[in-house]
Amino acid sequence: MNCKLRRLDLLRNGQKSDCELHVSQPDKLKEGKRCPCIFRCHQVMLISASAEFERLIRDPEFQKNKRVISVDDASPTAYEALLLYIYTYEVCNAVTIDMCGDLMLLAERYEMLDFIDCYIDKLAHQEWPMEVVLQVFHLASEHHHPALMDLVAKKILPVATQVLMDNSFLKLSVKELKALMIILKKDGDLSDHELLTSLKNYQDVNNLRYEDMEQFQQLVEVTQLFGHVLFEVDGTIVVPEEEKPSPEE
Amino acid sequence: MSDSEKEAAGKAHLGSNNRWSDLEEEEEGEANDQGGIQNLRPELVVPRTTAASDVEENLPLGSPSDGSKRATSRNRRLEYFRSGADADCQVHVLSNCPQSDEPAVSVCYKKFGCHRIFLATASDKLEQDVYQNKDWNGVLQINGVSPESVEIFLEFIYTFEVTSPLVQLKLVGDMFILSCAYNMPELLRSFAEKLKEQELPLDGIFPAFDLAFRHNIIDVERVCIEKIIEEGASLIHEPSLMKLPVYALNYAIQHWLVADAVPPDELITILKQYQEINEITFANTQKFPHFTKIIKYFPNVLLDAEGFINQN
Numbered sequence: 001m002n003c004k005l006r007r008l009d010l011l012r013n014g015q016k017s018d019c020e021l022h023v024s025q026p027d028k029l030k031e032g033k034r035c036p037c038i039f040r041c042h043q044v045m046l047i048s049a050s051a052e053f054e055r056l057i058r059d060p061e062f063q064k065n066k067r068v069i070s071v072d073d074a075s076p077t078a079y080e081a082l083l084l085y086i087y088t089y090e091v092c093n094a095v096t097i098d099m100c101g102d103l104m105l106l107a108e109r110y111e112m113l114d115f116i117d118c119y120i121d122k123l124a125h126q127e128w129p130m131e132v133v134l135q136v137f138h139l140a141s142e143h144h145h146p147a148l149m150d151l152v153a154k155k156i157l158p159v160a161t162q163v164l165m166d167n168s169f170l171k172l173s174v175k176e177l178k179a180l181m182i183i184l185k186k187d188g189d190l191s192d193h194e195l196l197t198s199l200k201n202y203q204d205v206n207n208l209r210y211e212d213m214e215q216f217q218q219l220v221e222v223t224q225l226f227g228h229v230l231f232e233v234d235g236t237i238v239v240p241e242e243e244k245p246s247p248e249e
Numbered sequence: 250m251s252d253s254e255k256e257a258a259g260k261a262h263l264g265s266n267n268r269w270s271d272l273e274e275e276e277e278g279e280a281n282d283q284g285g286i287q288n289l290r291p292e293l294v295v296p297r298t299t300a301a302s303d304v305e306e307n308l309p310l311g312s313p314s315d316g317s318k319r320a321t322s323r324n325r326r327l328e329y330f331r332s333g334a335d336a337d338c339q340v341h342v343l344s345n346c347p348q349s350d351e352p353a354v355s356v357c358y359k360k361f362g363c364h365r366i367f368l369a370t371a372s373d374k375l376e377q378d379v380y381q382n383k384d385w386n387g388v389l390q391i392n393g394v395s396p397e398s399v400e401i402f403l404e405f406i407y408t409f410e411v412t413s414p415l416v417q418l419k420l421v422g423d424m425f426i427l428s429c430a431y432n433m434p435e436l437l438r439s440f441a442e443k444l445k446e447q448e449l450p451l452d453g454i455f456p457a458f459d460l461a462f463r464h465n466i467i468d469v470e471r472v473c474i475e476k477i478i479e480e481g482a483s484l485i486h487e488p489s490l491m492k493l494p495v496y497a498l499n500y501a502i503q504h505w506l507v508a509d510a511v512p513p514d515e516l517i518t519i520l521k522q523y524q525e526i527n528e529i530t531f532a533n534t535q536k537f538p539h540f541t542k543i544i545k546y547f548p549n550v551l552l553d554a555e556g557f558i559n560q561n
Contacts, residue, residue: 048329114321
């Protein structure tokens with residue numbers, strides 16, 4: 001769209017700019033020092049897109065600070081993506097999964113849920129490294145984002161076996177573990193035996209037994225997805241022996 | 250095609266009068282002092298809500314759109330435009346006066362509070378009009394099109410979407426004019442997509458198809474042809490079918506044949522009616538040869554001495 005290119009030019013060259021957005025981020029080379037990334041913006045663009053930006057711009061401090069908005073809650077790259085969306089309603093193809101946390105934070109702060117929807121559409125067309133699947137699963141769970149969770153479910157299924165082998169699986173909360181098990185069991189690619197084995201492994205690594213009854217109770221809830229599961233006296237999940245194929249088969 | 254486009258462009262915009270040049274100089278002075286939103290001239294009148302928001306407000310309770318909208322930046326920007334907040338210019342469109350019998354009232358305008366930065370980034374022409382026009386007086390006047398079409402046009406400029414409940418098939422001519430005048434083909438494309446979601450009035454389909462066909466508005470043409478195929482059984486009775494040019498009629502008939510949407514016998518009956526109403530006989534040396542291209546789709550059709558179809 002020619003219209004979108006023209007607005008992109010406006011953002012890029014800062015023509016007719018009447019305010020600035022300064023995004024601070026700790027410089028890794030000089031610990032503690034901050035190097036602000038400066039974006040030259042237009043007040044009506046920001047105000048018309050977000051109530052939070054309106055609040056920041058209407059604040060008397062804004063004029064005192066020579067029409068500069070200073071933020072430090074997300075990376076400059078994330079803010080650039082946000083501004084790009086504010087100006088063009090597009091998410092740049094270069095936006096990666098690594099930015100998911102920052103972008104969700106910004107979408108919530110600035111009440112721009114369509115921004116995250118657009119980002120999720122982009123993610124859906126990307127290849128996800130296996131280790132990222134659980135990372136995004138964690139974010140979707142943390143932010144209670146159904147659309148992102150649906151996307152995670154689609155991305156998890158092709159790599160289901162690998163997911164259960166990955167160390168990050170063992171670091172999920174029990175609540176997240178339950179959501180993951182629901183996804184994997186629903187798909188049906190992995191047998192109950194495989195799922196229960198990974199569940200037992202999770203229990204062993206995280207030492208979930210009677211010392212933390214609350215966590216243990218939650219774990220028991222997860223096992224109820226698999227019908228009648230038995231526990232040893234010390235609380236360890238008993239994985240039934242895999243059924244041998246009958247002679248007829 | 251280019252002549253009609255120039256005509257459309259000419260009709261769509263009038264420049265400001267020179268008598269505003271003094272005010273222009275004064276405004277330039279003010280502009281230099283402006284430090285931001287809060288310094289905007291307080292005398293700017295905030296316009297009343299747009300027709301689209303009126304329509305939305307009247308939606309009955311329980312409708313799907315009832316309840317609070319999602320917190321999206323697009324919705325917010327749309328409301329920002331409709332409210333006219335922080336407006337630094339206005340767009341005026343000629344409008345029908347509510348009391349047309351009063352002789353004192355001669356001209357009425359629909360006024361939209363706008364923001365120059367949004368208008369300027371929509372197209373080169375708009376940038377020239379609002380930033381480089383030496384006669385600029387804070388008002389962009391658009392003539393020759395309806396207020397509804399301008400509202401849709403402006404909402405598209407703000408959100409890059411056509412979502413207005415004002416969208417209807419009869420506006421296609423105005424949308425075409427605006428799209429050409431300001432070189433914004435995306436506007437027509439979005440408008441066509443919106444039309445696709447709607448129930449189109451049967452009496453409006455052929456006139457819109459004719460317009461789209463003549464000006465090569467592919468998106469609208471496609472929407473119309475889908476409806477023509479889909480609603481063939483009903484559309485064959487539409488009077489406007491008889492007013493189509495031969496070329497457009499040819500196109501419609503072809504689609505009905507290929508899609509088996511209308512029985513061939515009924516199509517021949519339509520051709521007879523069209524021929525009689527438009528007096529396409531041997532004597533009409535210009536149109537008749539083109540008309541025969543359609544007749545040839547139907548084997549065994551014979552003509553009488555005057556050239557009229559002789560339907561057995």
